[in-house]
Amino acid sequence: MSPLHDTPILGMVARLQVQVPTEYGNDANFWTEWPSGLVDVSRTTHIPSVSDGAQAETPPLTEGLVDIPVDGERTVRVKKESTALVVVDMQNFFLHPELRDHPTGLKCVDPLMKIIPPLRDLGIKILWVNWGLTDHELRTIPPSLVRGFMKNGRGGFGSELPGGFGRLLMRDARNSELYEPLQAEWLKGKNAGTDFWIHKNRISGLWGYQSSLDLFLQENGITTLLFSGVNADQCVAGTLVDAYFRGYDCILVEDCTATTSPEGGLANVVYNAGNSYGFVTDSKRLAAL
Incomplete structure (x- = not known):
């Protein structure tokens, strides 16, 4: 027994x-x-x-x-006013074909574009949670993370990328901008007061004490989070799991989430999002609200 x-x-x-x-x-x-x-x-x-x-x-x-x-x-x-869509790392560095081959990530752009306007109309906030480092933060990032973004001991955070993309994942660099047409969609929402850009400096947007994202959520009374973005089993999962640990309600938008990991990476996140951390939905169901 x-x-x-x-x-x-x-x-x-x-x-x-x-x-x-x-x-x-x-x-x-x-x-x-x-x-x-x-x-x-x-x-x-x-x-x-x-x-x-x-x-x-x-x-x-x-x-x-x-x-x-x-x-x-x-x-x-x-509750509409207590809910936000969290879009993680849909940036040029991760999606632009000149910088990375990420076909599954690019497939998320269209469904995201279809759900953002109706969610805005409902009064649900859109939070663009992205890498955006400062020179000071470059000196505080732990070595394990520094190494993970280097290749053969070269490059890494703050290094200059070719093609006019600027320094890697630094604030205001071209590679840190959202992949089009999401950049234009963000600017539209920014001007309307419905969308907010939140910088992060770790895999999770909610790591540590009083992260920018956590402070925003608390100050705005947000308790329910819809998750999307790349990569599913890295930055999306890291932020989602930390949100779960902090007591937020977590809903993964499956077809707006992708990863470059081998088969099973996304499936594991979807499985745990629905079986442990919260719930799973998709863009068709959200667009029909």
């Missing part, structure tokens, strides 16, 4: 739907899950008390909330 604690931890994709309304968390920070398949992460309505033998009914969708279909025959209800 296997020990009780060997029972696998099942996420929302694998586990059966609840039989009775179930609440997780505490009075201030909570989710509710319903037999209908609804998982309400808006933190707006507790499960009401009912008489013996009765069961509370699934709450209706109200103004300010939106239901997002996800894998596992679930629907996640979020």
